[in-house]
Amino acid sequence: MTGGGGGGPVRIGVDVDKCVASGMCAFVAPGVFGQREEDGVVVVLHRDPPEDQHEAVHEAAVRCPAQVIDVE
């Protein structure tokens, strides 16, 4: 389950090589994640998102089917 928001700043890493363009991250956290036009692969729009986005970022990491999102 999601870790929830709060706490300190989050750092987001993505492994684009493993991405399968499901669109899950951009669906869950549209302000933070986008997708490349040519192949739908994840793009991080906000490397250090504001605190009100943290819960969504954690949810995106949990729901990414290819487990390419790493949140610290």
Place this chain on the structure above:
Amino acid sequence: MDASTDRPGGPDLLDLPLPQPRECPFGPPPEMAGLRERTPVVRVKCPTGITAWLVTRYDDVRDVLGDAGRFSSRAGQAIHLMAHADPDRPVGDVEFSRMDGADYQRFRRIIGPEVSTAQRMAELRPMVQDLVDERLDALAAAGQAADFYGDFAVPVTTAAIGGLVGVPYEDRELFHNAAAVMFSGATSQADVLKVMRPLHEYLYKLVVTRRAEPADDSLSRIIARSEAGERPFTDVELVGICAALLVPGFDTTATVMAHGLLTLLAHPAELARLRADPSLIPSAVEEIVRFLGGAPGIVRQATRDTEIGGHPVAEGDYVVLAMQAADRDTGAFPDPDRLDVGRRPNNHLGFGYGTHQCFGQQTARLELTVTLETLLRRVPSLRLAVPLDDVPFKTGSIVYGPAEVPVTWDAVLPAGKAG
């Protein structure tokens, strides 16, 4: 069947599918709860003859689906239910549902932008809204009763996927026929090929046409994107991609749409919550998919000797992941057997999980969301026309859900009237 990869289990093996009593129209089979509790990885015999491990816990199902290195898709996603899907046959050139790794990703990334991005969904939304409104207008003109599955859900989802790919509605019979055989109890590859051939011939002509004259559809964009890439898709591959969008792309969504409406009508307090606060519609869609999705389960094959939740599994063993049962795991969801349209978080497995997770999930969400929004706004008096117990369920299809949802209403409000 290779005996070494399919060890016999003994006479007391549990038979799949488990009984689904009439009193449980939303599933999963009641026996699943006991299995999840006591024997979460259990040997079962499937109707196609193979034996497999049935996995019912949330964490275990996620573990298997999320690790393509330990658990391959190569045998086929539904060899436990589709007798024509021989797990030992070679993987076809365009059979990407059975590919792993980079071979699979090549297909996924060419389809992804057409069915997954926020921008594409925003472009498709007016088309879906028009289809929903036009269908409701037609039903209103015909009277005050209809079969929501056959008269609404199937035509709307058919037109949506056809419109997305670029296949006109009047040509739907080809992919309807293919889906009917593919997801039925058909036992031979020959039967499947017989019904796929006319579809492939049709799609080949479409591919050739769109190569010459691109249109504003996914096929044309897929061709353009493919040509710009390092390994352009052949015509045969493009035909396969179109078929993979069309054949599984309507009845799965139509069935969960009809089953979802039936679920809401049978849970009037939750329907009232939605009516009072339509901002809950997106979470209601997730909850419907959690509640009903993944019922048939999907198959993986162990690539090495390994464990699932501490239970040893041998290389070559088949595993059936029971996603709907996993989504009722008390370890993952509070009060999981309760329908809660406001449930958050809701990290369900109704669309599967892992690299093969349903690639049409964002279009399915869009169609379900627009339909719910529009029904609440335009048909507030919508109700079942028969008692719940009299709603017939499909037999002879692996896409589980109602065969008909007889509904009635007092009035259908005009499309323009925002509520």
